[in-house]
Amino acid sequence: MSFLFPASNIPGLGGKGAALAKLGEAGFEVPAWFAVPPAATWSEEELAAAVTRLGEGPFAVRSSATMEDGAGHSFAGQFETFLVVPADQIAGKINAVRDSARHDSVLTYCRERNLPLPEPPTVLVQHMVLPRAAGVAFSADPVTGRRSVALVSAVEGTGEKLVSGDVDGENWRIGVETLEPPANALLKEEEAREIAELARDCAEYFGRPQDIEWAIDSGGKLWLLQSRPITTLANLADPDETLRVWDNSNIAESYGGVTTPLTFSFARRIYESVYREFCRLMSVPADRIERADDVFPQMLGLIRGRTYYNLASWYRVLALLPGFQLNRSFMEQMMGVKEPLPEPLVQKIIAESTVSRSADMRALVGTCIGLIRQLLGLRKQVAAFQVRLDTALAPTPIPLSEMSGEDLVAHYRELERKLLKRWDAPLVNDFFAMIYYGVLRSLCTKWAGDTDGTLQNDLLAHTGGIVSAEPPRRIIRMARLAMEVSGLPAMLADPKLTAKEKLAAVKRHGSLGAEFELYLADFGDRCLEELKLESPTVKDDASTLLSSIGALALRGNLPDEEQQQLPAPAPSLKGFFQQLIFTHVLKQTRERVRCRENLRFERTRLFGRVRSVLRELGKRLHADDRLESPEDVFYLELGEVLSAWEATGTTARLADLAALRRAEFDGYRQEEAPPDRFETHGPVHRYTAFESTRQEETGPADASGIKGIGACPGKVTGRVRVVMDPRNARLEPGEILVAQQTDPGWVVLFPAASGLLVERGSLLSHSAIVSRELRLPCIVSLSRITTILETGDLVEMDGKTGEVRILEAPHE
Numbered sequence: 001m002s003f004l005f006p007a008s009n010i011p012g013l014g015g016k017g018a019a020l021a022k023l024g025e026a027g028f029e030v031p032a033w034f035a036v037p038p039a040a041t042w043s044e045e046e047l048a049a050a051v052t053r054l055g056e057g058p059f060a061v062r063s064s065a066t067m068e069d070g071a072g073h074s075f076a077g078q079f080e081t082f083l084v085v086p087a088d089q090i091a092g093k094i095n096a097v098r099d100s101a102r103h104d105s106v107l108t109y110c111r112e113r114n115l116p117l118p119e120p121p122t123v124l125v126q127h128m129v130l131p132r133a134a135g136v137a138f139s140a141d142p143v144t145g146r147r148s149v150a151l152v153s154a155v156e157g158t159g160e161k162l163v164s165g166d167v168d169g170e171n172w173r174i175g176v177e178t179l180e181p182p183a184n185a186l187l188k189e190e191e192a193r194e195i196a197e198l199a200r201d202c203a204e205y206f207g208r209p210q211d212i213e214w215a216i217d218s219g220g221k222l223w224l225l226q227s228r229p230i231t232t233l234a235n236l237a238d239p240d241e242t243l244r245v246w247d248n249s250n251i252a253e254s255y256g257g258v259t260t261p262l263t264f265s266f267a268r269r270i271y272e273s274v275y276r277e278f279c280r281l282m283s284v285p286a287d288r289i290e291r292a293d294d295v296f297p298q299m300l301g302l303i304r305g306r307t308y309y310n311l312a313s314w315y316r317v318l319a320l321l322p323g324f325q326l327n328r329s330f331m332e333q334m335m336g337v338k339e340p341l342p343e344p345l346v347q348k349i350i351a352e353s354t355v356s357r358s359a360d361m362r363a364l365v366g367t368c369i370g371l372i373r374q375l376l377g378l379r380k381q382v383a384a385f386q387v388r389l390d391t392a393l394a395p396t397p398i399p400l401s402e403m404s405g406e407d408l409v410a411h412y413r414e415l416e417r418k419l420l421k422r423w424d425a426p427l428v429n430d431f432f433a434m435i436y437y438g439v440l441r442s443l444c445t446k447w448a449g450d451t452d453g454t455l456q457n458d459l460l461a462h463t464g465g466i467v468s469a470e471p472p473r474r475i476i477r478m479a480r481l482a483m484e485v486s487g488l489p490a491m492l493a494d495p496k497l498t499a500k501e502k503l504a505a506v507k508r509h510g511s512l513g514a515e516f517e518l519y520l521a522d523f524g525d526r527c528l529e530e531l532k533l534e535s536p537t538v539k540d541d542a543s544t545l546l547s548s549i550g551a552l553a554l555r556g557n558l559p560d561e562e563q564q565q566l567p568a569p570a571p572s573l574k575g576f577f578q579q580l581i582f583t584h585v586l587k588q589t590r591e592r593v594r595c596r597e598n599l600r601f602e603r604t605r606l607f608g609r610v611r612s613v614l615r616e617l618g619k620r621l622h623a624d625d626r627l628e629s630p631e632d633v634f635y636l637e638l639g640e641v642l643s644a645w646e647a648t649g650t651t652a653r654l655a656d657l658a659a660l661r662r663a664e665f666d667g668y669r670q671e672e673a674p675p676d677r678f679e680t681h682g683p684v685h686r687y688t689a690f691e692s693t694r695q696e697e698t699g700p701a702d703a704s705g706i707k708g709i710g711a712c713p714g715k716v717t718g719r720v721r722v723v724m725d726p727r728n729a730r731l732e733p734g735e736i737l738v739a740q741q742t743d744p745g746w747v748v749l750f751p752a753a754s755g756l757l758v759e760r761g762s763l764l765s766h767s768a769i770v771s772r773e774l775r776l777p778c779i780v781s782l783s784r785i786t787t788i789l790e791t792g793d794l795v796e797m798d799g800k801t802g803e804v805r806i807l808e809a810p811h812e
Helices: 014-025 044-054 087-102 104-112 189-206 261-281 286-291 311-318 324-335 343-353 357-376 378-392 405-420 424-446 455-460 467-483 488-493 499-507 510-523 543-555 576-623 630-635 638-646 654-670 744-748 766-774
Strands: 033-036 059-064 082-085 122-127 131-138 149-156 170-175 210-217 222-229 243-247 300-303 306-310 677-681 709-712 715-722 736-739 755-758 778-780 794-798 803-808
Touching (some): 131 189, 149 189, 189 210, 189 222, 243 300, 243 311, 261 405, 261 424, 261 638, 306 311, 324 343, 324 424, 357 424, 424 576, 455 766, 467 543, 467 766, 488 499, 543 744, 576 630, 630 654, 638 654, 709 766, 715 755
Parallel strands (some): 715 736, 755 778
Antiparallel strands (some): 149 170
16 A cells, blocks of 8 residues: 555554544545655555645654543644655655654653553644644643633644744633633633634544644634543542532441442442431422432442441431421530531522522421421321331241342342331431431530530530440349359450350359340341341340440440439429420430330341341352352342342342452441542542541541530540450450440440540530440540550540540650
């Protein structure tokens, strides 16, 4: 072939050549050109014929390497480019472009990016436009990431001096409806808009933002010289896209660390169902619920394997109810959110939730009636829910291990229908617990003169009847029984012995064995991170429980199982009606908080059954060679597991899918977790790192002025033990437990602790509620306390004021 005018389907054109071929086929105004492949050995006659086809010179001779102008690496300016080349010099310039593949600058560029050394490039010979003005343009702002703003840079004459950096040129910022012209502009406004539109057309054609080179000839015609992807935008967020605020304040208590796909898909599905149902129960008009239909699936987000609240979704759901401005602060207290949503976003939510004054008034009246009806019927509703739950969780006619896969799926669907999609009483109770707790705290300040803001904690301490306080008491009872058997405490505390050996020793002693079996029957589904389906329960692995019993028994001088303390009486107020209202609010708060924690225990029972069902399904998939191991089921999503029996899936290669996700999530476990609170704009995958938006987390950890939220009053002086994982952890007498967060699985350590300092959590978190019931001085929401303190530090903590003071730090 004597010459080549390439089509886009011809291999070996390189990045630039392939782009130009596609642009020419699509009808863009591209100067005529041809390509010289790396191995081409054209005669002078063949090259001259090709040049003649381009028309009169001069010409441009430039590279088009296979790695050049790609989405990952541009190689901008690395290879030689020659402009205004006469016809008789083209052959020499082609050789010079090929030789530039071995320039030191190119070799350094490849080494720095771990790229293979390039082969000699394809060379493009193109008709040279002699421009009045030329330059570059970006279809999106490569610095700020704004996809709606195009940037145009122009210089007089050719654009080479602009690309090389010798001249700055003039810069235009052109939005869809806005334009920022430079002073003494070279381009006319309509020319700048035409260039910006050309860049956007290229971006639309290639399906990604583009960086183009352009030229305007003496006749005013705009030519497209080159188009390549903007390589910096893939990991750059667009500040104009949706702002999302992510916060793990209270959710970390339930879903701490990396959460597997099965757990997250299950949790997200449950949150979506129950909060949609909650709005219906609260008599929110059906059209309002329908308008918020996209909000419910976005209550939670999974980012780098960690679970976060999508706060805007929570505020949007709350905005469907009356009294949003008041309730939002109550919700923040309940969730442990330290900073409110940015005010512009709050105002946007308010505006979105407002339809018309008359419609809002009708909705307000209807919802208020619904609230009153739910409150008045709450006790009966809780009782009915308990019956429904007990019925649904009754022992199955045959053990789960003997059920077929279809029977297991049918059982899960029944649980979903009867409970998971009808979690009515706990939701309604949680809402009123939030309201009443917020009102009580406010009344303590306004009417009872509580300047510290802690009186409500005194009033809620040791109100009795909280099931989560029972496990620590049972553990103390078992430790006391173990003390009666010589050598048994040391054996149970011995880390070298297996759980099986320890369990056999326990069962040899009748009263202790019976007490242990009763504990497993009542609390066997409780475990660390108990809402994560992948977590082994106490029934699965009793190691930590057995070690804690032994350590407590070795310590001796055990605390009382039952602390016969009455709750603090309501303060005396001035007026009769104030006293009446305060007494009512206090009574309701105590009842709602007690009910909140007890219903959370019922949730544990339900999740325990779901966990067992899904584990059995994992075993069935493994037996059918659909998974490499039964545990791989946790790396599938819920719908994917069920689809294996319901024929609703989109892939049969579940083992490959699980292996891919397992590798991804193992990577998340090795990397530093995102901050507790941060913001994103648009897709999260554009972020390689996240910046904390909590003020106290932006600087170095500070040992001065340590202050959190007092959750249970009491002053304690003692040495701290920082525990990141309670498995096999052991507290010495008088030590203060320091943790990032706690869940019911941590209660095995509570009886041995003299105080509790928690990095996360709220006044209605499990840590706060249980510590008040046990009269264990507790402070929550202590930012970075596990970083500030080290095991062995001597501190004084005040559970009333939330203050922590370091008295002695031996490690310093």
